[in-house]
Structure formats: C-alpha cells, structure tokens
Amino acid sequence: MKSGKAVGPDDIPVEVWKCLGEAAVEFLTSLFNRVLESERMPVEWRRSVLVPIFKNKGDVQSCSNYRGIKLMSHTMKLLERVVEARVRKVVEICEQQYGFMPRKSTTDAIFALRILMEKYRDGQKELHCVFVDLEKAYDRVPREELWYCMRKSGVAEKYVRVVQDMYERSRTVVRCAVGQTEEFKVEVGLHQGSVLSPFLFAIVMDQLSEEVRQESPWTMMFADDIVICSESREQVEENLERWRFALERRGMKVSRSKTEYMCVNEREGSGTVRLQGEEVKKVQEFKYLGSTVQSNGECGKEVKKRVQAGWNG
Incomplete structure (x- = not known):
C-alpha cells in the first residue's frame, strides 16, 4: 500500500x-x-468518512455529478489485500x-477496440458500437447479489462470511465544506475507495453477464465500462437489450442519458439504436477510458x- 494516503477515522496511517x-x-x-478465525473485525474498522469528489462535468450543484470516496482504516485495507489475494486464486x-485484472490495463482495452475499428474501416464495412453507462454502478450493487455471486464463483464460504462481516453494521459520515454530517448506516453498494471492491465488482459483473456474453461475444468490459459491438445495427440493439435485462433484473441500472451509440465507417442512412423505445444518443466520437475514439476510425x-x-x- 502506497504512503501518503488520507487516513480513515482511526487516524492510523499505513506509514x-x-x-x-x-x-x-x-x-x-x-x-x-x-x-479470519473469528470472522469478526474490530468495530472501529466499520466506520468511514465519505468525501464527495466533483467529476469535472455537469452542474456543480447537482449531487449526481459527484463521486463519493470513502476514507477507511488503512489497517483494514491491509486485511482486504490478504483476502483479495486468496479470493483471486480461486475465481476465474x-x-x-x-x-x-493481472497483466491487463486500459491500454489493452483501448488497443483492442482501435484494432477492431481499424479492420472494419480498412474492409469498408460498418461496425456498430454501443458504449453502455451504468448509473452509480458500485453504489447500486445489492449486498445479497454480491454474496450470491461470490458463492457461484467458487469463493469459500469462510471468505464470503469474512466479507459479509466487513459490510455489516458499516457506518459513515459525509465530509463537506462546513464540516461533517451525522453518522448513518450504509446498507447497499460496495465501499468506494476499498482495496477489495474492484475485484468484488468484477465478480458481480462476471456472474450477472454470464448468459448474455454467450449471445453477445463482441463485448468488452473495464469494470463498469461496457462496449457492445456488432456488424449490424439490429444486432447491436438486440444485444444492448439483452445486457439491460440481465443487469437491471439484478439491481443494476443502465443510464439512458449517458449510454451512447457510434457507427464506424457509416454508410448513408444506417439508422439509430433504441433502448426500450428510447433513442440512444448517436455520436461521432467517444471518450473511452480517457482516449478519444472516432467514428471514422482515425485517431x-x-x-x-x-x-x-x-x-x-
């Protein structure tokens, strides 16, 4: 764990x-x-401080344009690393x-998408891409779904109970410009800022999308950033609906306003994509994992x- 990180409520830095x-x-x-033997952690580790971070886009006065980061006990984060290492050994x-994921990064995902777009541009064929945005992905994960997905992935029951204890009776306060709010319970979602949360989210996404991935093979995920690709507009629209159904029936939510559609090497009159009757915004470029991809396949x-x-x- 790196030094210089903001401390949690116990004020004990990793240093x-x-x-x-x-x-x-x-x-x-x-x-x-x-x-690990008792499957119970210290009470102090259940407390955290939630710091709202502006996303640098949209209305600064809108709560939806802020991302909450939890400041948690550094000692608990060290325990999370131990648990994560053991869970990773059994989960595929x-x-x-x-x-x-080990040996994977944003660069790999961006490269894979650009290569696919380049091949379709060189072949003078259309490639239809939908960039799916999930609303408050980490915050929406139902706890029961998390336990279910962990068990289905093969995680030993002992470690399921250890993670459950990490989330039970968790409480937080919100730090704002004028001070801190009163403490309140946190009963849904994954802990933002937790060492373990990214891999737990990967487990959830892997299990919730297991069936739909077989029918939608041209799909890439980077945590909650999903790209669905297909050679036809009709097929990408159908696959988008499959993903929506698979995710929303288990508590997740596809953002209608932020999900966008792009057609690479578009021919005249290729049409638009709809999601539950609502037209998905069509764009000529999209910022994917920090890199701008263009509908003409260029960079x-x-x-x-x-x-x-x-x-x-």
Whole structure:
C-alpha cells in the first residue's frame, strides 16, 4: 500500500506499520489471523468518512455529478489485500473483463477496440458500437447479489462470511465544506475507495453477464465500462437489450442519458439504436477510458491531445 494516503477515522496511517518493520508484520499477522478465525473485525474498522469528489462535468450543484470516496482504516485495507489475494486464486474472470485484472490495463482495452475499428474501416464495412453507462454502478450493487455471486464463483464460504462481516453494521459520515454530517448506516453498494471492491465488482459483473456474453461475444468490459459491438445495427440493439435485462433484473441500472451509440465507417442512412423505445444518443466520437475514439476510425484528435499535453508539460 502506497504512503501518503488520507487516513480513515482511526487516524492510523499505513506509514506507522512500515516504520515498525518486523514487529508490525508479527502483530498484523496475529491480528489478521484472529479476524479470519473469528470472522469478526474490530468495530472501529466499520466506520468511514465519505468525501464527495466533483467529476469535472455537469452542474456543480447537482449531487449526481459527484463521486463519493470513502476514507477507511488503512489497517483494514491491509486485511482486504490478504483476502483479495486468496479470493483471486480461486475465481476465474472472463477474458472480456479488462478492469483490475493481472497483466491487463486500459491500454489493452483501448488497443483492442482501435484494432477492431481499424479492420472494419480498412474492409469498408460498418461496425456498430454501443458504449453502455451504468448509473452509480458500485453504489447500486445489492449486498445479497454480491454474496450470491461470490458463492457461484467458487469463493469459500469462510471468505464470503469474512466479507459479509466487513459490510455489516458499516457506518459513515459525509465530509463537506462546513464540516461533517451525522453518522448513518450504509446498507447497499460496495465501499468506494476499498482495496477489495474492484475485484468484488468484477465478480458481480462476471456472474450477472454470464448468459448474455454467450449471445453477445463482441463485448468488452473495464469494470463498469461496457462496449457492445456488432456488424449490424439490429444486432447491436438486440444485444444492448439483452445486457439491460440481465443487469437491471439484478439491481443494476443502465443510464439512458449517458449510454451512447457510434457507427464506424457509416454508410448513408444506417439508422439509430433504441433502448426500450428510447433513442440512444448517436455520436461521432467517444471518450473511452480517457482516449478519444472516432467514428471514422482515425485517431487524429487523440494524437493532437497528447501532443498538446506534451507541450504543456
């Protein structure tokens, strides 16, 4: 765990354990073994501080344009790393998931999409892409779905109970410009800022999309960023509806306003895509994982942006 991170309510930074050296290793090993054996963690670790972070887009006064980051106990985060390492050993995530997977990164996902677009442009064929946005993805995950998906993925019941205990009776306060709110319970969603949450979310997405992936093979995921591709507009529309149904019946929510459609190498009159009768916004370019992809298959705008960033230092 990196140094210099904001501390949780217990005010114990990870630097304390690093400075104590071998003594810290022995103490934490004993402590974590007790937690894993009893399947109960210290009460203080259940508390957190929620800090709203503006997404730098939209109305600054709208709560929906803020992302909440939880400041949690650093010691608990160290335990989460132990649990994550053990859970990863038994869980297999599909190849279509690029987020938080070993030897995969945003660069790989962007490269795969660009190569696919380039091949269709060179072949003078249309490629239809829908970029699916999930509303408050981490915050919407139902806890019962999380336990179900962990068990279905093969996670040992002991570790399911350990993670359950991490979420039971969790409480937080919101830090704002004028101080902190009163403490309240957190009964839904994954912990934002948690070390374990990204992999837990990958498990949930893997299980919820298991059936639909077989019928929609041209799909890539980076955590909650989903790209559905197809050679025909009708097929990509059908696959979009399959994904919507698979996710929304289990508590997730596809954003109608932020999900967008792009046609690569578009011919005249290729039409639009609809989701439950509502037209999906059609765009000529889309910012995918921080990289601008264009409907003409070129990357001029992204190159220009990077050159400008280089000049600006």
